[in-house]
Amino acid sequence: MPNQDLSSQDLPNIGPIVLLGPPGAGKGTQAKRIVEEFKIPQISTGDLLRDNVQRHTPLGVQAKAVMERGDLVSDDLVCGMVGERLQLDDARRGFILDGFPRTVEQAIWLDGFLQHGIFDNSKPGASKVKGAKAAHWTPIVIRMDVDYNKLKFRLTGRRSCPVCGRIYNVHSQPASVDEVCDVDGAKLVIRDDDREEVIQERLAAYDRLTKPVADYYDRKGRLFVVNGDRPMDKVTAEIFQEIRRHSAPASGH
Numbered sequence: 001m002p003n004q005d006l007s008s009q010d011l012p013n014i015g016p017i018v019l020l021g022p023p024g025a026g027k028g029t030q031a032k033r034i035v036e037e038f039k040i041p042q043i044s045t046g047d048l049l050r051d052n053v054q055r056h057t058p059l060g061v062q063a064k065a066v067m068e069r070g071d072l073v074s075d076d077l078v079c080g081m082v083g084e085r086l087q088l089d090d091a092r093r094g095f096i097l098d099g100f101p102r103t104v105e106q107a108i109w110l111d112g113f114l115q116h117g118i119f120d121n122s123k124p125g126a127s128k129v130k131g132a133k134a135a136h137w138t139p140i141v142i143r144m145d146v147d148y149n150k151l152k153f154r155l156t157g158r159r160s161c162p163v164c165g166r167i168y169n170v171h172s173q174p175a176s177v178d179e180v181c182d183v184d185g186a187k188l189v190i191r192d193d194d195r196e197e198v199i200q201e202r203l204a205a206y207d208r209l210t211k212p213v214a215d216y217y218d219r220k221g222r223l224f225v226v227n228g229d230r231p232m233d234k235v236t237a238e239i240f241q242e243i244r245r246h247s248a249p250a251s252g253h
């Protein structure tokens, strides 16, 4: 599913971005803003897997039961899928990984993959290796932290439209008419996994799974932590600044 209009030749390289953060931290919103600002694709392993399941590909057939149980699909399958996706043209200037890496093994695989230098280094922001056609890249890893009670508050307020999928929040982004979708008038619902009893479990699972990945990047001095507990625009500004800091050319164009 390459995004054709993102492969423009005139834009600078941005590099790989890994967004980490618990459910409800606002990763989805920030990822969309990064896509718009830097014109790089958002690559979600959950979406790619669901697409494979729907199309009954061999990968989809293997992944289906695992996903239904809520377990992680094997590293081999997921890394193979990500590797193929990253070689499409629209990812040559950079990309945002969403939902990946989820394990330390995946993070190690990603580092190895990025060392192979499949990316375009003819533009500012790429590491310049004389005579080389491609650069290897180091991911920019951004973790959005939000206080546990705030997350719980945000997640319990989340409502979605069962018809068009639009997301609302009774606390921060309410529908114009209480509990009714602005777009199609459908009655809004609470997603099963946004129910209070499930939220605690999801947040604990996030901590358990993501912590080793964050620690892996932290040990390498690559983890940038953003306080996601502030107005969205402030968080966006800080994230953009960090991305620009990494992707800016070392010395002028």
Ligand code: AMP
Binding pocket: 045, 046, 047, 049, 066, 067, 068, 070, 071, 072, 073, 074, 078, 098, 099, 100, 101, 102, 103, 106
């Ligand atoms: P998500 O939409 O990110 O919550 O992912 C939905 C499901 O896809 C997860 O519950 C996993 O079963 C699977 N999945 C997504 N990303 C990964 C990954 N990086 N590694 C293993 N399984 C994944």
